[in-house]
Amino acid sequence: MVELRQAEGGLLRKGFAGDTFNTAYYMRAFLPAAWPVDYFTAVGTDTISDELLAFIESTGVGTGFVRRVPERTPGLYMIHLKDGERSFSYWRSVSAARLLADDPAALRMAIDASDVILFSGITLAILSPGAVETLLSEIRRGRAAGKMVAFDPNIRPRLWDDADTMRRTISAGAAAATIVMPSFEDEATHFGDASIDATIARYGSLGVENLVVKDGAEGITLRFGGETVFVPSVAARNVLDTTGAGDSFNGAFLAKYLVSGDHCLAAEFAARVAATVIGHHGALLPPAEFQALMRG
Numbered sequence: 310m311v312e313l314r315q316a317e318g319g320l321l322r323k324g325f326a327g328d329t330f331n332t333a334y335y336m337r338a339f340l341p342a343a344w345p346v347d348y349f350t351a352v353g354t355d356t357i358s359d360e361l362l363a364f365i366e367s368t369g370v371g372t373g374f375v376r377r378v379p380e381r382t383p384g385l386y387m388i389h390l391k392d393g394e395r396s397f398s399y400w401r402s403v404s405a406a407r408l409l410a411d412d413p414a415a416l417r418m419a420i421d422a423s424d425v426i427l428f429s430g431i432t433l434a435i436l437s438p439g440a441v442e443t444l445l446s447e448i449r450r451g452r453a454a455g456k457m458v459a460f461d462p463n464i465r466p467r468l469w470d471d472a473d474t475m476r477r478t479i480s481a482g483a484a485a486a487t488i489v490m491p492s493f494e495d496e497a498t499h500f501g502d503a504s505i506d507a508t509i510a511r512y513g514s515l516g517v518e519n520l521v522v523k524d525g526a527e528g529i530t531l532r533f534g535g536e537t538v539f540v541p542s543v544a545a546r547n548v549l550d551t552t553g554a555g556d557s558f559n560g561a562f563l564a565k566y567l568v569s570g571d572h573c574l575a576a577e578f579a580a581r582v583a584a585t586v587i588g589h590h591g592a593l594l595p596p597a598e599f600q601a602l603m604r605g
């Protein structure tokens with residue numbers, strides 16, 4: 310999507326972001342260079358779509374699987390800030406990305422070519438019911454073939470027609486995944502979970518093997534191999550804009566976990582990355598900041 314955020318003098322700064330891309334961006338930053346990261350979506354054939362693709366390529370994320378859809382354009386969102394906490398306005402009702410699963414052969418090719426697949430509740434929210442089914446059945450195929458499937462419910466009620474469809478579809482998304490990475494505040498609000506244990510139990514009952522429950526400044530509760538571990542968050546020096554906190558956490562976590570196989574180490578690293586991201590405006594941390602994070 311196109312991202313608009315406040316700049317000096319009442320101006321708006323244009324960038325590009327969106328939850329799954331944000332995660333791909335951080336995975337690219339923290340994975341070894343030899344491990345390719347690709348983004349699967351649909352864009353238009355207009356100038357802003359060209360700019361968006363050029364931006365994605367400039368970050369090192371591959372665009373070889375991106376489909377071009379004439380007559381459509383990318384979605385757009387604007388960040389609003391209140392004491393560092395973000396909210397969004399959207400212009401995306403006819404975005405090209407809504408058609409990302411409309412070519413099942415292209416979808417299958419991308420999944421077959423990948424070892425790890427990541428999607429989110431926002432991915433599901435923007436698709437037609439038929440396209441949700443296509444996407445989930447291809448993802449289930451991938452999972453059955455032994456691929457890692459990561460899912461962040463990323464609950465955005467305004468993107469859904471009604472709350473029941475939202476809860477049912479997010480649960481189906483989670484059931485197709487091997488690792489689910491929810492934010493507890495969202496789960497409590499929209500699924501009525503009274504505690505993090507309740508979130509873990511609910512996703513566990515859907516057959517989810519691995520869970521990473523994020524809880525803002527508090528910390529992260531991980532459920533791997535039947536064991537629960539708590540990792541505290543890292544104190545943020547200042548909270549300027551929380552946009553992308555969860556996505557940067559996911560990208561950094563998955564990169565570290567894929568390399569080390571250690572979920573606690575991965576959560577500690579990801580907490581450090583997310584605490585840095587919220588000290589900057591927008592979803593994407595400038596590359597200059599990555600070196601310091603790598604050094605620890």
Ligand SMILES: Nc1ncnc2c1ncn2[C@@H]1O[C@H](COP(=O)(O)OP(=O)(O)OP(=O)(O)O)[C@@H](O)[C@H]1O
Pocket residue numbers: 463491492493523524525526528529542543544545548551552553554555556557558579580581583584587
């Ligand atoms: N105030 C904070 N101080 C320190 N770390 C934080 C803070 N808020 C978020 N984090 C870090 O970011 C991670 C994700 O937080 P949270 O679940 O609140 O994000 P989110 O609301 O899902 O973000 P997004 O905008 O990406 O959807 C947390 O697990 C934590 O590591």
Ligand SMILES: O=C(O)C(=O)C[C@H](O)[C@H](O)CO
Pocket residue numbers: 326327328329331386397431465552553554555556592
């Ligand atoms: O809200 C969305 O649809 C976005 O993807 C915009 C933001 O980048 C994202 O929500 C941050 O998590």
